[in-house]
Amino acid sequence: MSAIKTLLPGSVMPEGRLVTLGVMGGGQLGRMFVQAAQEMGYYTAVLDADPASPAGLVSHFHIQTGYEDPAGLAELAARCDAITTEFENVPAPSLQSLAATRPVAPAASAVAVAQDRIAEKAHFVACAKAGGVGPAPHAALETAADLAAVGDELLPGILKTARLGYDGKGQARVKDRAELAAAWDGMGRVACVLEKMLPLKAELSVIVARGADDQVVNFPVQRNLHRDGILAVTEVFDGNVPAELAERAIATTATVARQLGYVGVLCVEYFVIDDGSEHGGLVVNEMAPRPHNSGHYTINACDVSQFELQVHAMAGLPLVQPRLHSPTVMLNLLGDLWFQDGQAIDPPWAQILALPGTHLHLYGKLEARKGRKMGHLNVTGASVEQVQATALRCAELLGMAPWR
Template sequence: MNIDKQVRPRQALLPNTDKSCLGIMGGGQLGRMFAHAAQAMGYKVAVLEPEAGCPAAQVAEHHVQADYDSPEGLKALLALTKHISTEFENVPADSMKELAYDGFVSPSGDCVSIAQDRLIEKRFFTRCSLRTGIFPTPHWGISRKEDVISAKDDLLPGILKTVRLGYDGKGQARVRNREELAAALVSMRGQPCVLEKMLPLAYEISVLVARGVDGQAVVYPIAENVHRDGILFTTLAPSPSVSADVAGAAQKAALTIIEELGYVGVLCIEFFVLTDGTLVVNEMAPRPHNSGHYTIDACVTSQFEQQVRALAQLPLGDVRLHSPAAMLNILGDVWFSGNSDTPREPAWDQILAIPGAHLHLYGKTEARRARKMGHITFVAPTMEQARAALHQACGILGLAAPEQA
């Protein structure tokens, strides 16, 4: 089943010309890193974002300051560029579809709309399982009290998630029984939800895949993730835990999924690996992903350069990993000592003294707890050395290093 059946003529937008401008919906750190990659290749960048001084607008040549569904804003963006992507999945899908009438949009609004709704996404993964053999987590849509009653017993204990908008641990609650499920549904304030069965998780992996307008697709090495409080904490690439068989199955499934979508651009798909080795597809993000940041420093072609290539309708780049990498997500918490409310700058000089350390800060002037402020990637000749550097950095920043890393 191909979601997006549009036949697009191959009209590459070459760099370093008067028309060499690429557009991005959203002004966060992913848009900022997209802009860096585009500018390095000779493109100008136009950002549509309502917030003044956002990370992407700090570096882009053009900032259309407007709401994502503003007709005037969309028109202004199209006046600057006809090649437009997105840096987050909750951009209005209708806006992406509207832009596609006069421009080349990747990913398409149809693809974005699937990733915006957990139930629709799981139904899509279930259809893909006919080819991949890999299923989503057992689940049940819950919007009313009656749905709580009709949910199967074997879905509990589980996790109740809002169907839309929840991310980084927000919009979800762990439930052990029907009483807790009913209470959690009330706490979601009437939002449609999905109950997902809790599974015996060994670890989580990310598969980063990209597809060009010509149908060419490439898949990056498997990355292994550790979360804290629902927020990505570390990523190791290549995954030290995954077997060759599981890695191959996950990469093959990712290539199938992106083909079934008729997708153009960079797509990240998260999988669970269970304690018995079973592979379960969890969710996808229609954009570059936090777990793919290691590609900037450890791969021949970063996920952001890949997004630029796909959007400009150029050949995709080499996805080889030239060095093992350990990525540490940096939240605003490291600006605060203990229970203090007074921020102080972390010891970046000590971090940068660690061999193989690459610091990336996102231009956010206000540090807040749980706010993504940057990341550090450690590259080394071996994964053991990269892990050791990550542990050293955790000690400097006052963080407990994860056992898996």
């Protein structure tokens, strides 16, 4: 595997070209990575089969092949000096193949753990033994014998496919054994994880960046609201999370990254559960080996964004501890907002952008569909009260349900 090396912005390589950073995946996360890299003076290359992919449309090079296409992978390796991924379901073997000749961050081994909930839970359990926060009570479900062995204490629970589940997909709530068996049958008896359903008080996430030199920096703890399994709102400001919970979540996220030998930007999601204590208990939910939807606020509310840190980590540049300079609320903009009473509409961007501290980020997707992530809106301001009032007004204009 090729080691991470320092790639200075704007430097000219021996072949007579500018230093180039590559990304597997052409979605909005790749687009924002590409934009951050280009601002710093790097050339960029994107591998994605979609000719209209958001990242491909803004990159210097767009290699229009599938993630496992040998010719496409060879071209990406030839064009790039380091490579990352914007999508956790990029095949780990493809990343491993690229790593034979180019630095790849995060490594295929780390991405493979995040792609498999069974391996991911095992990693969280190991990190908990090292002093971190553990996952919810759970059981792996791969065979009929595993189904029969499920303990009553895990029901009611949530059955999740071990692979390829995201944004609430590949999940089913089950109250009893009959529903569990039916849900597993409905999922084709693929490998799954059954998690005990816990009384939920809040959802949090932490984003860290780790360098090849083991330096770890973190963004503030994000408080998130999901609707229908998709992130809707993220709030970040001093005091948004009790200090003790925030410290535990940050420390655990750093442990998760270090125990994986992870290089790059990593997000770990947590549940705050009602365990009778003042602030509630903390359990780790899942991780994403890439920048995360809940960190999009960093573009406008921090002095360095998650995408800039992604560039720093893969290019072997020093990592700096991010500073939150403004309280912020992020609204996730789904394609539903482009429809009203079954008719296509244009959201009221002029009214929204007339409000102080609003920052609109649309991803360049040509077609709005319900549930599709079309963009996000960051709201910043001088005070928490101002930001929350403005964000709630934006939600009202967009037809989004309030959260306060």
